[in-house]
Amino acid sequence: xxxxxxxxxxxxxxxxxxxxxxxxxxxxxxxxxxxxxxxxxxxxxxxxxxxxxxxxxxxxxxxxxxxxxxxxxxxxxxxxxxxxxxxxxxxxxxxxxxxxxxxxxxxxxxxxxxxxxxxxxxxxxxxxxxxxxxxxxxxxxxxxxxxxxxxxxxxxxxxxxxxxxxxxxxxxxxxxxxxxxxxxxxxxxxxxxxxxxxxxxxxxxxxxxxxxxxxxxxxxxxxxxxxxxxxxxxxxxxxxxxxxxxxxxxxxxxxxxxxxxxxxxxxxxxxxxxxxxxxxxxx
Amino acid sequence: xxxxxxxxxxxxxxxxxxxxxxxxxxxxxxxxxxxxxxxxxxxxxxxxxxxxxxxxxxxxxxxxxxxxxxxxxxxxxxxxxxxxxxxxxxxxxxxxxxxxxxxxxxxxxxxxxxxxxxxxxxxxxxxxxxxxxxxxxxxxxxxxxxxxxxxxxxxxxxxxxxxxxxxxxxxxxxxxxxxxxxxxxxxxxxxxxxxxxxxxxxxxxxxxxxxxxxxxxxxxxxxxxxxxxxxxxxxxxxxxxxxxxxxxxxxxx
Ligand SMILES: Nc1ncnc2c1ncn2[C@@H]1O[C@H](COP(=O)(O)OP(=O)(O)O)[C@@H](O)[C@H]1O
Ligand SMILES: [Mg+2]
Numbered sequence: 001x002x003x004x005x006x007x008x009x010x011x012x013x014x015x016x017x018x019x020x021x022x023x024x025x026x027x028x029x030x031x032x033x034x035x036x037x038x039x040x041x042x043x044x045x046x047x048x049x050x051x052x053x054x055x056x057x058x059x060x061x062x063x064x065x066x067x068x069x070x071x072x073x074x075x076x077x078x079x080x081x082x083x084x085x086x087x088x089x090x091x092x093x094x095x096x097x098x099x100x101x102x103x104x105x106x107x108x109x110x111x112x113x114x115x116x117x118x119x120x121x122x123x124x125x126x127x128x129x130x131x132x133x134x135x136x137x138x139x140x141x142x143x144x145x146x147x148x149x150x151x152x153x154x155x156x157x158x159x160x161x162x163x164x165x166x167x168x169x170x171x172x173x174x175x176x177x178x179x180x181x182x183x184x185x186x187x188x189x190x191x192x193x194x195x196x197x198x199x200x201x202x203x204x205x206x207x208x209x210x211x212x213x214x215x216x217x218x219x220x221x222x223x224x225x226x227x228x229x230x231x232x233x234x235x236x237x238x239x240x241x242x243x244x245x246x247x248x249x250x251x252x253x254x255x256x257x258x259x260x261x262x263x264x265x266x267x268x269x270x271x272x273x274x275x276x277x278x279x280x281x282x283x
Numbered sequence: 284x285x286x287x288x289x290x291x292x293x294x295x296x297x298x299x300x301x302x303x304x305x306x307x308x309x310x311x312x313x314x315x316x317x318x319x320x321x322x323x324x325x326x327x328x329x330x331x332x333x334x335x336x337x338x339x340x341x342x343x344x345x346x347x348x349x350x351x352x353x354x355x356x357x358x359x360x361x362x363x364x365x366x367x368x369x370x371x372x373x374x375x376x377x378x379x380x381x382x383x384x385x386x387x388x389x390x391x392x393x394x395x396x397x398x399x400x401x402x403x404x405x406x407x408x409x410x411x412x413x414x415x416x417x418x419x420x421x422x423x424x425x426x427x428x429x430x431x432x433x434x435x436x437x438x439x440x441x442x443x444x445x446x447x448x449x450x451x452x453x454x455x456x457x458x459x460x461x462x463x464x465x466x467x468x469x470x471x472x473x474x475x476x477x478x479x480x481x482x483x484x485x486x487x488x489x490x491x492x493x494x495x496x497x498x499x500x501x502x503x504x505x506x507x508x509x510x511x512x513x514x515x516x517x518x519x520x521x522x523x524x525x526x527x528x529x530x531x532x533x534x535x536x
Contacts, residue, residue, distance in 0.1 A: 107358075169374070174369065
């Protein structure tokens with residue numbers, strides 16, 4: 001038989017296998033969470049904070065962790081956008097594309113992107129000690145912001161790079177400054193990609209446990225101040241899974257289900273919003 | 284040329300890295316006429332056009348020397364203010380690049396960044412320049428739609444209106460019809476002829492017939508050197524340089 005045909009066949013099989021493997025593990029994860037968590041999911045879980053003895057199987061819910069996670073990931077994402085968008089714009093609009101500095105920056109962000117989240121947690125913790133801050137919502141926000149910053153910068157960088165030079169030239173030719181061009185033309189044109197990047201960053205932020213374990217602390221109350229500790233869903237899952245009571249372990253899976261649904265709802269809402277915001281993008 | 288020169292280039296040299304792209308170019312572009320820059324591709328036409336409004340600054344590894352005088356100001360001077368220079372010139376690229384916003388906002392973009400906020404004035408500007416670019420009748424009902432819904436030809440006229448809205452004195456076109464169908468090209472050409480009583484127009488083209496149809500003045504570049512420039516009639520009917528003669532013949536036959 002033709003050698004090239006055999007090659008073609010082998011790679012086909014490999015690709016189908018890989019795709020199947022990934023899809024089936026995804027389905028299995030979702031199924032596990034669903035099967036184990038759904039029986040324990042109740043209105044009480046999402047509307048109440050833990051009551052005394054919650055972690056021993058008594059009543060209450062994880063509203064503290066749901067709200068805490070939303071505050072934390074939301075705050076961290078906002079903070080990270082505030083820093084990453086200017087950096088990504090700087091790399092593409094302000095600096096010359098051939099500059100050494102730019103490629104060094106890109107490399108640095110890629111390396112930071114690979115640093116495990118516990119290291120960001122530890123770094124955030126060191127910063128907090130330096131500033132005399134205790135484990136708090138603010139501390140967690142800073143640690144998560146640091147964690148998602150490199151990926152957010154690189155993801156935005158990649159989409160902003162795709163904005164045609166001629167589009168920028170068109171703006172410059174009208175007498176616009178780089179600042180005006182970056183803000184009014186480049187950002188708008190890259191908005192769909194930027195929103196996707198933000199969404200992925202938010203997902204990574206809300207799902208991370210290691211970066212918040214020292215920095216945000218944990219509490220049974222809904223956070224009311226940036227300087228108070230805040231509970232998070234990943235830590236709530238972790239604590240509940242560690243308790244050798246079936247009821248509590250079941251609730252851990254229910255919490256995981258809540259986290260998954262939360263991300264799903266936010267993604268869908270963001271996509272809706274982005275379709276409205278991006279109808280002007282030029283293809 | 285008895286007419287006043289609007290742009291005067293003196294000893295312009297442009298290097299990209301080690302490549303010498305424009306070699307000691309001196310020329311003048313007459314006021315309120317259509318000037319065509321012609322020559323085979325890669326000879327430096329785009330580069331010449333981009334040095335007129337300093338867009339060339341953003342190219343990698345570029346070195347520019349010489350003088351480009353516009354209204355008696357050397358725009359290559361390091362002290363010259365680029366946004367002010369660029370406002371004097373509207374630019375059309377080889378392909379239309381509408382900004383990622385509505386038709387209205389595309390035209391209002393320039394006036395807005397130059398400080399016009401009043402809605403009524405903006406409305407008036409948008410209508411006036413869309414009409415000048417002969418696009419108003421086609422878009423008046425859908426000004427709030429994204430510019431990307433327009434056809435390529437309409438987009439190019441939108442880009443023209445957008446450029447005119449900052450009230451330039453000069454219109455630069457870099458093969459502005461090369462991406463368009465014949466009918467749209469013809470409309471653009473017609474618009475140019477209408478505009479030349481108010482504007483100095485410089486178009487780069489590699490279509491000799493277009494240069495013959497439109498140009499009052501012709502500049503011929505070859506491999507980065509200026510071969511010949513002069514009034515269109517003389518240029519086409521009585522070229523002085525043998526190379527010009529060959530170029531004209533070569534492309535006609
Ligand atoms: N940004 C750039 N960097 C390096 N070389 C360039 C750049 N722009 C143009 N050139 C070179 O300059 C020469 C002239 O290009 P150009 O002005 O685009 O020619 P034309 O518009 O007449 O086709 C070409 O050889 C091209 O390779
Ligand atoms: Mg060109």
